[in-house]
Amino acid sequence: MKYLKPVILVLLIAVSSSFPTLQTNVCYGAKPTKEIVDNLYSSVVLITDKKLKTSGWDALRFAAFVAGKVAGTGSFGLGSVIPAHTVKNIGTGFQTKWGIVTNSHVMDDKTKAVLTTFHRSHYRIKKINRVMCSEQHVSLSNPKIIQTRSKGDTIYDWGDMDIDMALIHVKVPGAFSLPLAKEVKIDEQVVTLGHPNAKKFTPAIGRVNRIFHSGKTKYIELIINGAPGSSGSPVLNMKGEVVGIIEAQFVESRDMVAVHVEELREAIGLPNYNVPKNNYSPTIKPWSEEVIKPWSGVVYSTEYSHLFHRPDCSKLDTSEGLVVYDTPQKASKAGLMPCNYCKPS
16 A cells, blocks of 8 residues: 555656647547647637536546547547536537637526636636627627636627527637638538536547538538537537537437537628538427427526526526516517527527
């Protein structure tokens, strides 16, 4: 036993000294290059309501992940596990020149947030100042560097336009700003990094199956692994450029759905380019087990929320004093917006 602690210490030092490169050692052949993977891990953050505690076992799993142990399911890494009861409160974001990009539904009803990097740096936002965007081409200045504790930061949210996309207007110190692709090609290989099923910083490789519209929003169908916690994850091509933002999954095939990068480019005023279009509009399923159908019954809100929800919505915080509306239409007339997660209208 007297040699156990020194051995553990030596192992931890060996792992920590290799942080910048170990996670990329398994990338070879048709897989992403070392540079792409390094940039991806540098850019992606875990988004939670509060800082998550890390156990000793979690630290060991994390060390195994950094060592690049292959999961055997098409991924090139193995993430550490978050307690199951926190799964619905986690999401993913990634750094761009304009701020941290994520999904609108990841930020729904969040009054504060914690951004956690792969190297376990935590940045707390004590107050979220939300700007609901009514049009694209929002003029954005350079984001400010976020401090360890920030009194308040601005979030631009395009949820009112039926685009499940939001941008936290901050720059994480040292984070790599992922570039945006000018086009997306069907059948091209892609890679993503997120927190599916509460496994932190877990990568996956897949391909673009098709490009389509649902309503006025442009989407990408991906054949790739994903699960709750993947929302907001960047989808990169083999040039290291963002082609989409993971949002949900199809009801039938369980393939992933991502917001097309053109929606993000248009939102920040960049030019778009012509790509193949498909007018087929599938049913998109957020992270739930039932197909979402139109809702005309009672809906709920809270005293401090601008959203209204179905009664069974997991995003509804019943501890904040419920406000009841007989129909979604009455809630809308009261100035509230439908939740992007449960779609109560």
